[in-house]
Amino acid sequence: MEYKTLSPEETAELGRKFALKLKKGDTVCLDGEMGAGKTVFVQGCAEALGYKDAVTSPTFALCNEYITKELKILHYDLYRIMDEDDLFSVGFYDNDGDIVFVEWAGNADITDRKCIHLKFEYGKDINERIIKIPD
Ligand SMILES: Nc1ncnc2c1ncn2[C@@H]1O[C@H](COP(=O)(O)OP(=O)(O)O)[C@@H](O)[C@H]1O
Ligand SMILES: [Mg+2]
Structure with a gap:
């Protein structure tokens, strides 16, 4: 399904x-x-999952953790990932998150897990975004 946000x-x-x-x-x-x-979308997700603090871009940290009463949410940003070693060192293969968000997932080979793939694009107007979510 394709959504347009303004x-x-x-x-x-x-x-x-x-x-x-x-x-x-x-x-x-x-x-x-x-x-x-992508990050704005994850902010909304984390809030709905019960995380009430600020959600920021993990562009430099590579991974943020959001702990709620029920869940450990991991939020990765692989923009700066260079190779598999980087992924290992940031704990990507430890699989210890209950729900995992991965921005720039295409920068890594993550065939080890089943992913829900979301696609974000700019729309025609400055504040328009097209977001593709599988049905
Ligand atoms: N429709 C929209 N949806 C999401 N962000 C928007 C929209 N219109 C404008 N923006 C702006 O675009 C930027 C999106 O940033 P961010 O979510 O960090 O992007 P990404 O994580 O994909 O790099 C923010 O500055 C936000 O205010
Ligand atoms: Mg981002």
């Missing part, structure tokens, strides 16, 4: 709705250009 708030709201269907063990891969709204 503001960051709408993208976060789409993330909130999407996250309600997530289950423990799910990995969500988010691909699309810089600024396309």
